[in-house]
Amino acid sequence: MKISVIAALVLAPTVMMLASTVVPVSAQSGPTPQEQMACRGDASKFCAEHIGKPPQMNACLRDNKAKLSDACRKVVESHGG
Numbered sequence: 032m033k034i035s036v037i038a039a040l041v042l043a044p045t046v047m048m049l050a051s052t053v054v055p056v057s058a059q060s061g062p063t064p065q066e067q068m069a070c071r072g073d074a075s076k077f078c079a080e081h082i083g084k085p086p087q088m089n090a091c092l093r094d095n096k097a098k099l100s101d102a103c104r105k106v107v108e109s110h111g112g
Contacts, residue, residue: 061085062106070103 062070070092074082077098078091093112096104 062110066106066109069106070099073099073103 073095074088074092077095078088081087081091089107089110089112092099092103092107096107096112099107
């Protein structure tokens with residue numbers, strides 16, 4: 032019994048560490064070409080000054096979510112916005 036408790040104490044932090052390294056990578060994946068096309072017009076209209084700067088563009092699109100087309104709003108929401 033002591034071995035399984037020790038194993039759990041040793042393995043739990045390792046599993047949590049691995050999980051935390053996997054989740055941000057998938058959350059940070061860039062938009063697909065289809066997603067980019069869905070937001071191209073909105074990006075030009077509301078966030079033109081951020082073209083070529085993905086973090087700023089993402090923040091701008093989130094900030095303007097209420098004004099976005101339905102297709103682009105779905106993209107923003109699917110990426111956590």
